[in-house]
Amino acid sequence: MVETRIADIAKFEGQEVIIKGWLYNKRSSGKILFLQIRDGSGFIQGVMVKNEVGEEIFEKAKEITQESSIIVYGTVKREERAPSGFELILKDVELVHLAPTYPIAKKEHGVDFLMDHRHLWLRSPRQVAIMRVRNTIVNATREFFDKNGFTLIDAPILTPSACEGTTNLFETEYFDTKAYLSQSGQLYMEAAAMALGKVYCFGPTFRAEKSKTRRHLIEFWMIEPEMAYVEFEENLQIQEQFVSYIVEKVLEKNLADLKVLDRDISKLENIKAPFPRITYDDAIKLLQEKGEDIKWGDDFGAPHETIIAESFDKPVFVTHYPTEIKAFYMKPHPQRPEVVLAADLIAPEGYGEIIGGSERIADLDLLLKRIEEHNLPKEAYQWYIDLRTYGSVPHSGFGLGLERTVAWICGLDHVRETIPFPRLLNRLYP
Amino acid sequence: MVETRIADIAKFEGQEVIIKGWLYNKRSSGKILFLQIRDGSGFIQGVMVKNEVGEEIFEKAKEITQESSIIVYGTVKREERAPSGFELILKDVELVHLAPTYPIAKKEHGVDFLMDHRHLWLRSPRQVAIMRVRNTIVNATREFFDKNGFTLIDAPILTPSACEGTTNLFETEYFDTKAYLSQSGQLYMEAAAMALGKVYCFGPTFRAEKSKTRRHLIEFWMIEPEMAYVEFEENLQIQEQFVSYIVEKVLEKNLADLKVLDRDISKLENIKAPFPRITYDDAIKLLQEKGEDIKWGDDFGAPHETIIAESFDKPVFVTHYPTEIKAFYMKPHPQRPEVVLAADLIAPEGYGEIIGGSERIADLDLLLKRIEEHNLPKEAYQWYIDLRTYGSVPHSGFGLGLERTVAWICGLDHVRETIPFPRLLNRLYP
Numbered sequence: 001m002v003e004t005r006i007a008d009i010a011k012f013e014g015q016e017v018i019i020k021g022w023l024y025n026k027r028s029s030g031k032i033l034f035l036q037i038r039d040g041s042g043f044i045q046g047v048m049v050k051n052e053v054g055e056e057i058f059e060k061a062k063e064i065t066q067e068s069s070i071i072v073y074g075t076v077k078r079e080e081r082a083p084s085g086f087e088l089i090l091k092d093v094e095l096v097h098l099a100p101t102y103p104i105a106k107k108e109h110g111v112d113f114l115m116d117h118r119h120l121w122l123r124s125p126r127q128v129a130i131m132r133v134r135n136t137i138v139n140a141t142r143e144f145f146d147k148n149g150f151t152l153i154d155a156p157i158l159t160p161s162a163c164e165g166t167t168n169l170f171e172t173e174y175f176d177t178k179a180y181l182s183q184s185g186q187l188y189m190e191a192a193a194m195a196l197g198k199v200y201c202f203g204p205t206f207r208a209e210k211s212k213t214r215r216h217l218i219e220f221w222m223i224e225p226e227m228a229y230v231e232f233e234e235n236l237q238i239q240e241q242f243v244s245y246i247v248e249k250v251l252e253k254n255l256a257d258l259k260v261l262d263r264d265i266s267k268l269e270n271i272k273a274p275f276p277r278i279t280y281d282d283a284i285k286l287l288q289e290k291g292e293d294i295k296w297g298d299d300f301g302a303p304h305e306t307i308i309a310e311s312f313d314k315p316v317f318v319t320h321y322p323t324e325i326k327a328f329y330m331k332p333h334p335q336r337p338e339v340v341l342a343a344d345l346i347a348p349e350g351y352g353e354i355i356g357g358s359e360r361i362a363d364l365d366l367l368l369k370r371i372e373e374h375n376l377p378k379e380a381y382q383w384y385i386d387l388r389t390y391g392s393v394p395h396s397g398f399g400l401g402l403e404r405t406v407a408w409i410c411g412l413d414h415v416r417e418t419i420p421f422p423r424l425l426n427r428l429y430p
Numbered sequence: 431m432v433e434t435r436i437a438d439i440a441k442f443e444g445q446e447v448i449i450k451g452w453l454y455n456k457r458s459s460g461k462i463l464f465l466q467i468r469d470g471s472g473f474i475q476g477v478m479v480k481n482e483v484g485e486e487i488f489e490k491a492k493e494i495t496q497e498s499s500i501i502v503y504g505t506v507k508r509e510e511r512a513p514s515g516f517e518l519i520l521k522d523v524e525l526v527h528l529a530p531t532y533p534i535a536k537k538e539h540g541v542d543f544l545m546d547h548r549h550l551w552l553r554s555p556r557q558v559a560i561m562r563v564r565n566t567i568v569n570a571t572r573e574f575f576d577k578n579g580f581t582l583i584d585a586p587i588l589t590p591s592a593c594e595g596t597t598n599l600f601e602t603e604y605f606d607t608k609a610y611l612s613q614s615g616q617l618y619m620e621a622a623a624m625a626l627g628k629v630y631c632f633g634p635t636f637r638a639e640k641s642k643t644r645r646h647l648i649e650f651w652m653i654e655p656e657m658a659y660v661e662f663e664e665n666l667q668i669q670e671q672f673v674s675y676i677v678e679k680v681l682e683k684n685l686a687d688l689k690v691l692d693r694d695i696s697k698l699e700n701i702k703a704p705f706p707r708i709t710y711d712d713a714i715k716l717l718q719e720k721g722e723d724i725k726w727g728d729d730f731g732a733p734h735e736t737i738i739a740e741s742f743d744k745p746v747f748v749t750h751y752p753t754e755i756k757a758f759y760m761k762p763h764p765q766r767p768e769v770v771l772a773a774d775l776i777a778p779e780g781y782g783e784i785i786g787g788s789e790r791i792a793d794l795d796l797l798l799k800r801i802e803e804h805n806l807p808k809e810a811y812q813w814y815i816d817l818r819t820y821g822s823v824p825h826s827g828f829g830l831g832l833e834r835t836v837a838w839i840c841g842l843d844h845v846r847e848t849i850p851f852p853r854l855l856n857r858l859y860p
């Protein structure tokens with residue numbers, strides 16, 4: 001008998017195998033026992049027939065409780081009706097460890113209860129499916145940037161100053177000084193792009209925000225590419241190719257997981273570059289036409305993003321935002337300095353902004369002016385200013401929020417399910 | 431003319447190309463100007479002949495300073511003596527931005543000066559080479575675990591309690607409570623392994639340690655795989671395969687970078703699984719024979735690790751450490767409870783421990799006893815205890831320190847060069 005994982009079961013049709021896992025669920029119809037077995041790589045039904053295994057083995061198997069760890073021995077049989085296409089005709093089952101009554105039952109649990117038991121909740125088919133999609137998105141991201149000549153440059157987490165203001169920052173003592181947890185690696189990526197041309201970072205970022213919405217996490221992961229000699233237009237093209245690539249890979253590798261999640265696949269199949277674009281000016285008009293009380297110069301809230309997204313069946317770029325409401329480092333439009341060469345990418349189906357990006361200011365004098373206007377501490381930014389002193393070049397970049405992307409692709413109501421151990425307001429356990 | 435990157439130059443032999451980059455260095459021999467050009471993907475020599483380009487272009491090119499950003503136009507010519515195998519016969523050069531005197535000159539600079547200018551220092555060939563090797567190691571890591579059926583599970587950075595004691599932790603206010611920056615994702619990986627079988631995390635970890643050695647960073651990245659139903663011996667096999675895979679990939683992709691770093695390739699070519707093993711008992715005897723003042727029960731210091739490593743030409747596993755000096759969650763040897771089923775992997779050439787790993791305690795009662803013995807707060811560990819309550823299984827895992835691995839593979843004296851923006855005692859800038 002050969003040991004295998006459920007994910008590889010198709011290779012062993014007709015053969016006897018050993019699978020090491022847990023009992024996910026069981027039901028009995030008198031003389032037949034159906035054991036739902038999971039091993040982390042997948043789920044499979046094991047069928048035990050009393051007359052074939054004998055009374056002793058059958059009674060032993062009947063006593064095994066949900067989430068007990070078990071090693072099963074059986075023959076792989078094709079079964080078209082099974083989600084995996086196979087079932088196991090069980091010969092024997094060995095109990096590794098008997099679990100007492102499992103706290104997560106079939107019945108509906110409240111969110112707080114599930115979050116308190118996140119370490120166990122992760123075992124459910126839905127959570128496993130989300131984690132597998134997340135894994136594909138991360139791997140596809142790395143692949144995409146690797147194929148396109150980018151070098152991974154990890155940005156520091158502990159930083160001396162804030163990228164965009166000092167509110168919503170976690171602070172910690174750093175020996176004789178203070179450090180802050182990074183909200184973005186972007187400025188560091190700009191330095192790295194001047195060294196390695198095309199770079200990206202992919203790490204955790206932190207926002208000490210007291211907001212409690214279905215789109216916000218305190219701790220979340222961001223992918224932040226930065227490219228020397230890349231201007232506004234090319235930046236958008238890379239973004240739409242990147243997002244299309246991610247979706248393509250999930251469709252290639254996670255169809256079964258998307259099925260577990262009841263995701264409408266056709267909506268994802270439609271996500272192919274190029275993506276539509278709308279200027280901020282036109283987006284404001286669109287919102288006003290839809291009866292929204294918004295005027296030029298206002299930032300969008302989540303409901304506005306949803307209305308804009310509803311006008312398109314793909315992610316949509318909103319371009320050329322007012323300079324006033326965007327970050328200090330964004331390059332103004334050469335003919336219209338009141339707007340910047342920035343774009344946010346808004347996901348379809350109400351999932352909101354998943355990318356923010358822009359061309360950056362390359363001009364030293366303008367950058368110095370902006371730093372002054374925004375009351376930023378010049379000494380802390382000296383190294384960033386240096387990038388415009390020694391061989392400044394046009395450059396652009398963007399940041400994609402991993403969890404919002406997972407929420408969109410998986411079709412989830414709340415970002416709390418997109419990350420293994422979510423950190424929220426009042427949620428630091430487990 | 432077609433725009434290309436230096437890394438792809440071989441495809442354009444005999445053709446006219448455009449390269450966008452920076453002037454790394456220049457020298458002149460009267461009527462010939464040699465421009466060292468870098469674009470982040472590589473370095474190439476451009477040759478400009480006065481008689482061919484004319485006085486105006488030649489004089490313009492002569493005025494370009496080090497680290498000025500430039501766009502060059504030229505023909506790709508095979509040149510066996512060049513490190514890249516090619517040079518560019520320049521037709522014209524366009525100045526994008528003229529740099530004032532570059533602070534990092536050819537002369538030797540002190541470490542503090544270079545660290546203060548890390549954002550510029552990163553542009554030097556040596557630093558670029560290190561970052562490229564780091565990039566390969568990271569990608570090879572992801573590939574290895576992906577190919578072997580692991581799911582990436584990001585561990586949280588903000589945690590309510592410490593994995594191994596509360597000293598050396600960075601603390602921050604987390605709304606109405608306190609959070610600590612993670613030193614290890616391992617305990618979370620144990621929970622995830624019970625859900626997904628084979629998992630790993632790969633993120634930043636933090637140690638607020640006042641030590642100033644060439645092996646310590648305050649912020650560093652760790653790869654931490656965890657595997658259900660994997661016991662001590664198999665854990666070691668996966669580790670040696672993993673480390674061999676990393677080295678193989680670096681040798682495949684970064685030969686030119688290793689040359690820049692003057693790395694002795696033959697030492698790396700020898701790194702193939704299986705790796706030698708020595709028990710802690712025998713390692714103590716070995717050290718005593720070499721005249722070291724050490725006795726059974728003592729932990730190894732860096733000099734001890736170096737002496738042990740010198741007896742082998744591959745990384746060496748030191749196995750079965752005393753239970754007393756190891757973490758609370760490590761499984762004791764069934765016949766010798768005074769030692770644990772743990773192993774550290776010590777890199778050759780004095781680079782010290784790069785992996786620590788073990789089989790974990792699966793037994794609920796023993797875990798509870800250890801938590802008590804180590805005075806750990808039981809409530810904070812309740813979720814971790816649950817893993818031994820609901821379907822406990824034998825499981826093992828390990829943690830590899832990325833920066834020490836980069837230091838070893840690149841042959842670096844100090845870990846400060848292994849990470850883009852190092853965080854050290856008294857070093858939080860840039």
Ligand SMILES: [Mg+2]
Pocket residue numbers: 344353356
């Ligand atoms: Mg925004």
Ligand SMILES: [Mg+2]
Pocket residue numbers: 774783786
């Ligand atoms: Mg150790």
